[in-house]
């Protein structure tokens with residue numbers, strides 16, 4: 001059983017999260033925010049290919065099936081891969097807030113081993129917002145959406161401007177992204193005032 005560290009406790013004056021009026025409708029498949037993303041991108045052969053859907057309020061559901069290239073121990077998912085699936089699901093909450101945010105802190109509990117071939121059923125929600133700080137939580141279940149919890153995480157995401165990526169990303173990928181109208185559209189889908 002875990003205890004969450006102090007930096008993941010929202011301050012007393014934190015606000016409830018607000019679903020953006022232009023957020024995707026509940027049930028809508030979100031698609032990848034970037035084709036080369038290891039978590040959600042369709043152009044990453046060894047990636048997780050995690051598929052997320054908008055939920056009610058500021059929540060997300062997602063699925064990820066563990067493949068042989070995701071092993072740590074024989075026949076079992078690597079813990080870092082499972083943490084990535086949680087991180088990606090939590091990151092998808094950006095679509096509902098229409099805010100660009102990156103993971104500042106991610107605390108993960110590994111509750112039961114996850115064999116290759118398993119579909120992990122993930123859900124995540126934003127619990128509080130305080131200025132640029134977005135507090136969220138996620139679980140991953142096995143055997144179906146109501147199955148036992150295998151992994152869970154609490155996270156703090158920090159809002160950033162699109163310049164965060166432009167300033168820090170490697171030049172060749174940034175140039176390619178900026179000359180791709182579809183990528184620019186996806187980046188804008190996170191921004192309230194693009």
Ligand SMILES: CCCCC/C=C\C/C=C\C/C=C\C/C=C\CCCC(=O)SCCNC(=O)CCNC(=O)[C@H](O)C(C)(C)COP(=O)(O)OP(=O)(O)OC[C@H]1O[C@@H](n2cnc3c(N)ncnc32)[C@H](O)[C@@H]1OP(=O)(O)O
Pocket residue numbers: 007033034039087088091092094100101102103104105131132133156158160162165166174177178184186187190
């Ligand atoms: C045109 C090209 C477009 C290309 C872009 C395409 C698409 C973009 C769209 C979406 C992509 C979005 C995300 C990616 C999506 C999914 C992947 C899953 C998510 C990830 O995988 S994403 C990668 C991993 N992630 C990082 O790569 C972050 C590295 N990091 C930093 O870049 C900085 O570290 C940053 C920005 C986090 C903060 O830096 P900063 O200078 O802006 O802000 P500062 O430090 O002042 O913090 C402000 C307040 O947050 C508190 N705070 C900060 N960090 C904390 C921590 N770790 N623990 C506890 N509290 C923390 C402070 O204590 C302060 O709190 P207070 O206000 O109360 O004082």
